[in-house]
Amino acid sequence: MGASADYKAGTDPEKDETYMAKAESIAVGEVDSLDAAEAFLREHNFSNEYLHELLEDKEKNRRLVRKIDMVVLPLLAGTYVLQYIDKQAMSYAAVFDLFTSTGISQTQYSWFASIFYFAYLGAEYPWVYLAQKTRMAKVVAGCVLSWGSVLMVTAACSNFGGLAACRFFLGVFEAPVTTCFMMMVSMWYIRSEQPFRAGIFYCCNGVGSMIGGLLSYGIGQIDTFPVWKAVFMTCGGATILWGFVLFAFLPDSIMSARNFTLEEKALLIGRAKLAQTGVLSKSIKWYQIKEAFLDPQVWLLTLFMLLNEVINGGIANFGKLIIKGLVSDPLLTTALGIPQGAFQVFWILSGTFLASKLPNSRTIVMTMYLVPTVIGTSLMWKLDREHHKIGVLFGYYIVGSFVTSLVLALQMPATNLGGYTKRITASAIVFTAYCVGNIIGPHAFLASEAPLYPTGCIVILACSVTQMAVAVGLRMLLIARNKRRDEAAAAIGEVEVTGPEEAIDRTDFEITMAKSKSAKRKRNAQADLPKKVPKAAGNLTPPPDGAALEPKHLKTIVSDEELEITLETLTSLAQYPSLTKSKACKDLRVAVYDFRQACTTGLNTAEGANLTARITGALVDEKWLEARILLAEMRIRGEQPKIGALCRWVRDLDVVSGLSTQPEALDHVPLERSAKDMELLSVLDAVLRVSTPIDTSPDAVDSTSPIAFQSIWDLRPATPPLPVYASVLDKSILAHAPKSPSAIRIIDRTPGPLRKPPNHHAAILYYHRPERRPAPPPPARPSHTTPTPPSPASSVNFLPDAPLREDGDMSILAHNFYWVVDTTFHDMLWARISPYVPPVVNGCLARGINRRFRVYRYVPGAEYRCHIDGAWPPSGILPDDTYVYDSSPEDKRQSSMYTFLLYLNDEFEGGETTFFMPAAREGTLNAYPVRPVMGSVAIFPHGESNGALLHEGTGVRKGAKYIIRTDVEYDVKPSKE
Numbered sequence: 001m002g003a004s005a006d007y008k009a010g011t012d013p014e015k016d017e018t019y020m021a022k023a024e025s026i027a028v029g030e031v032d033s034l035d036a037a038e039a040f041l042r043e044h045n046f047s048n049e050y051l052h053e054l055l056e057d058k059e060k061n062r063r064l065v066r067k068i069d070m071v072v073l074p075l076l077a078g079t080y081v082l083q084y085i086d087k088q089a090m091s092y093a094a095v096f097d098l099f100t101s102t103g104i105s106q107t108q109y110s111w112f113a114s115i116f117y118f119a120y121l122g123a124e125y126p127w128v129y130l131a132q133k134t135r136m137a138k139v140v141a142g143c144v145l146s147w148g149s150v151l152m153v154t155a156a157c158s159n160f161g162g163l164a165a166c167r168f169f170l171g172v173f174e175a176p177v178t179t180c181f182m183m184m185v186s187m188w189y190i191r192s193e194q195p196f197r198a199g200i201f202y203c204c205n206g207v208g209s210m211i212g213g214l215l216s217y218g219i220g221q222i223d224t225f226p227v228w229k230a231v232f233m234t235c236g237g238a239t240i241l242w243g244f245v246l247f248a249f250l251p252d253s254i255m256s257a258r259n260f261t262l263e264e265k266a267l268l269i270g271r272a273k274l275a276q277t278g279v280l281s282k283s284i285k286w287y288q289i290k291e292a293f294l295d296p297q298v299w300l301l302t303l304f305m306l307l308n309e310v311i312n313g314g315i316a317n318f319g320k321l322i323i324k325g326l327v328s329d330p331l332l333t334t335a336l337g338i339p340q341g342a343f344q345v346f347w348i349l350s351g352t353f354l355a356s357k358l359p360n361s362r363t364i365v366m367t368m369y370l371v372p373t374v375i376g377t378s379l380m381w382k383l384d385r386e387h388h389k390i391g392v393l394f395g396y397y398i399v400g401s402f403v404t405s406l407v408l409a410l411q412m413p414a415t416n417l418g419g420y421t422k423r424i425t426a427s428a429i430v431f432t433a434y435c436v437g438n439i440i441g442p443h444a445f446l447a448s449e450a451p452l453y454p455t456g457c458i459v460i461l462a463c464s465v466t467q468m469a470v471a472v473g474l475r476m477l478l479i480a481r482n483k484r485r486d487e488a489a490a491a492i493g494e495v496e497v498t499g500p501e502e503a504i505d506r507t508d509f510e511i512t513m514a515k516s517k518s519a520k521r522k523r524n525a526q527a528d529l530p531k532k533v534p535k536a537a538g539n540l541t542p543p544p545d546g547a548a549l550e551p552k553h554l555k556t557i558v559s560d561e562e563l564e565i566t567l568e569t570l571t572s573l574a575q576y577p578s579l580t581k582s583k584a585c586k587d588l589r590v591a592v593y594d595f596r597q598a599c600t601t602g603l604n605t606a607e608g609a610n611l612t613a614r615i616t617g618a619l620v621d622e623k624w625l626e627a628r629i630l631l632a633e634m635r636i637r638g639e640q641p642k643i644g645a646l647c648r649w650v651r652d653l654d655v656v657s658g659l660s661t662q663p664e665a666l667d668h669v670p671l672e673r674s675a676k677d678m679e680l681l682s683v684l685d686a687v688l689r690v691s692t693p694i695d696t697s698p699d700a701v702d703s704t705s706p707i708a709f710q711s712i713w714d715l716r717p718a719t720p721p722l723p724v725y726a727s728v729l730d731k732s733i734l735a736h737a738p739k740s741p742s743a744i745r746i747i748d749r750t751p752g753p754l755r756k757p758p759n760h761h762a763a764i765l766y767y768h769r770p771e772r773r774p775a776p777p778p779p780a781r782p783s784h785t786t787p788t789p790p791s792p793a794s795s796v797n798f799l800p801d802a803p804l805r806e807d808g809d810m811s812i813l814a815h816n817f818y819w820v821v822d823t824t825f826h827d828m829l830w831a832r833i834s835p836y837v838p839p840v841v842n843g844c845l846a847r848g849i850n851r852r853f854r855v856y857r858y859v860p861g862a863e864y865r866c867h868i869d870g871a872w873p874p875s876g877i878l879p880d881d882t883y884v885y886d887s888s889p890e891d892k893r894q895s896s897m898y899t900f901l902l903y904l905n906d907e908f909e910g911g912e913t914t915f916f917m918p919a920a921r922e923g924t925l926n927a928y929p930v931r932p933v934m935g936s937v938a939i940f941p942h943g944e945s946n947g948a949l950l951h952e953g954t955g956v957r958k959g960a961k962y963i964i965r966t967d968v969e970y971d972v973k974p975s976k977e
């Protein structure tokens with residue numbers, strides 16, 4: 001009896017959520033990190049839509065669950081029954097001739113039980129780790145085979161040492177079973193289906209107890225062979241056979257399960273995806289570990305578990321010996337023990353049923369179900385054995401009710417504690433208490449006191465009564481916490497939907513703390529307000545300037561932890577749109593809506609807010625239709641967006657023109673586009689119509705498709721291109737590299753997040769010591785293209801270790817690095833280019849080019865999606881190598897008005913710089929591709945200059961494209977010069 005469910009340390013069903021969640025977040029190009037489930041879905045062409053269809057099919061789901069119940073569950077339950085019987089084999093043997101045959105003492109017998117749990121405690125984690133890393137079912141089957149063999153070997157032992165060693169290894173090999181099975185249950189069943197299956201496991205102990213009893217009753221009939229040996233050999237033999245059954249039939253994973261069809265497997269994967277509703281967290285959070293150790297609830301549970309298992313350790317090993325003292329015949333002892341298993345099934349089923357039916361009754365049931373244990377022990381201890389045999393026996397039957405309290409306590413960390421790390425830490429602490437209790441328990445039963453064991457009975461009584469007190473304490477703690485939480489909630493003006501009573505067993509320390517903290521912060525925030533702000537009390541109309549009411553620091557309102565938890569929660573929930581529609585998420589939805597309003601459109605949504613801000617809000621919210629309506633309104637009003645807004649709108653739309661996929665031969669064949677692309681293009685069209693003049697060119701090719709491809713502007717000479725890329729690949733280009741590469745150095749490094757816009761990667765700026773060069777010759781041929789002399793750019797770019805940075809920004813897929821050129825080089829290039837640059841724009845004089853060059857390399861697949869360039873100040877460098885972002889004179893600031901592109905090679909296919917203008921036909925953009933010519937420069941307006949042009953670096957189809965991109969600088973203010 002007794003040693004019921006082994007504690008499922010670390011078996012939180014959420015443990016493998018990392019597994020499925022990974023499958024959810026697959027971005028193109030991450031093929032390496034695809035997990036097996038996702039790979040399976042892809043391999044068999046199961047689309048998300050189809051998965052959803054399957055998930056919605058109630059009948060299919062029902063049939064599937066029944067199949068798992070028939071195919072997988074019996075294997076798990078069978079193992080559990082055997083595990084129980086095998087663990088108990090020693091106590092069955094003890095009833096017969098174990099003591100007499102081996103000469104062991106009762107104290108030594110007590111040690112067998114303890115040794116088992118020492119091994120159990122030590123082996124649990126390594127096994128589970130191995131099982132997770134390898135094939136779980138095979139690890140389990142291997143362990144079952146091994147412990148079966150250990151039982152067989154036990155039969156061959158003849159002294160304490162041998163038996164103790166066997167006991168130890170039995171503990172080692174039984175250790176992984178419960179945890180692994182809980183993981184399997186969470187793999188095959190969704191959460192709502194799990195408690196019932198867990199119930200089946202717990203009952204297996206009772207079933208095991210009955211079968212074990214019957215079995216040893218049968219074996220006990222033998223009189224030609226030592227019965228205790230026969231017990232071990234029978235149990236061992238059956239277990240070994242079962243081990244083979246597991247090897248053959250227990251699936252390692254959903255994907256490798258043989259009895260399930262492809263469709264069933266897809267449905268299983270879908271269900272697993274849906275079941276992972278918890279907060280995903282792979283990282284260990286130290287504050288949660290600390291919190292687990294400081295949380296009285298964890299320690300109360302630990303104490304409860306310890307006491308419970310002390311009882312278990314005693315009853316499981318000595319219960320039968322107590323009956324043995326009652327009747328003299330070992331066979332009768334065994335037979336009389338059998339109903340105890342049935343009682344155990346009754347206790348567990350009734351207790352868990354009550355706890356699930358009566359709201360917030362868990363701690364009450366935990367307390368009540370200790371009463372039969374107290375009564376039963378008292379009966380066994382105090383009743384006169386001669387005259388009240390039945391009463392003693394009845395005491396023995398009912399004593400097992402404490403197991404129900406264990407089953408309920410086991411579920412508490414998972415339901416009551418917030419935070420994954422906190423939960424597994426708490427589980428580990430409680431699991432240790434479980435083992436320690438079982439190690440201590442048997443030692444309360446002193447050999448000298450057999451068969452009454454008064455000390456053992458007193459210990460059991462003491463433990464049960466203390467447990468009751470602990471359960472009451474636990475309940476009080478939870479009630480107090482809920483009360484605190486609700487007060488905190490009320491203080492921050494929340495509407496509490498559940499009363500404190502209803503929430504008793506759902507307490508979450510973190511949430512409570514968060515709420516009371518946030519109430520406190522709310523008070524702080526009030527205190528943080530500028531003194532002159534009038535008190536809000538009694539003032540129903542908010543002050544006109546809402547911003548004045550805002551506290552200055554984020555931390556006044558929320559802590560870093562809260563931000564982190566919120567982020568994780570929202571990220572996890574975002575993966576399951578259908579779940580976010582559930583009733584439980586209602587408040588969250590309202591809060592998120594308000595939050596979005598505040599972030600994106602916020603005050604701007606108010607009546608009369610400016611159009612630009614409303615359009616920005618609509619675009620961020622992906623309300624495409626609304627954005628188009630607002631843009632149309634802007635057009636009617638004749639308003640123009642600010643360049644910053646315009647750049648951001650276009651950048652956020654992140655439109656892929658698709659032109660790179662369209663070889664010239666198919667120039668005018670409309671591309672097939674997805675509905676989403678069409679939508680984005682229609683918004684882009686609307687954006688351009690408020691910012692860029694309509695293209696009225698009579699030569700423009702008309703088209704009904706959203707992008708009308710115009711003829712390529714091709715000035716490439718007919719001569720074969722210089723094989724620049726080839727010389728990079730074979731390194732022959734290095735012949736042109738500077739003789740002293742050490743002259744190139746990094747002068748600045750901007751971390752990715754600080755870049756504007758932020759980037760996944762840092763920006764690294766290189767500088768090259770100036771070299772004396774003769775003054776440049778005057779331009780040879782006046783043309784819109786200007787061949788440049790072999791520039792130091794090529795030397796820097798093509799250095800063997802030239803750090804080409806991969807830019808993680810969504811739309812810039814070219815590799816690039818930054819290079820601040822020296823003034824000599826700048827002056828030379830400026831002298832070459834300035835004759836072709838508008839010398840004055842809006843009265844502002846042209847001053848030079850930005851010395852901060854960006855060098856790009858596009859390989860096939862890389863493109864720079866549709867965008868409008870922003871303006872940059874001229875960067876420079878101080879004599880001590882300090883990088884200066886804006887080096888223009890303070891009293892005569894400069895900013896760029898033209899983009900400057902220098903094509904460094906041209907032996908590639910595709911890779912045009914394509915410009916877009918709104919066509920006469922509404923909904924169509926004319927695309928003008930310019931074919932790069934090596935050594936030539938393209939300049940076009942950007943920033944605040946009139947006519948900032950939408951353009952893209954169209955994808956390269958073959959080869960590699962190298963360019964330098966910088967800006968042409970102008971005075972910010974018009975001058976009278």
Ligand SMILES: O=C(O)CCC(=O)C(=O)O
Pocket residue numbers: 864869899901911912913914951952953954963965
């Ligand atoms: O690569 C191109 O042709 C265009 C590059 C570009 O648009 C930019 O750097 O802003």
Ligand SMILES: [Fe+2]
Pocket residue numbers: 867868869899951
């Ligand atoms: Fe650009």
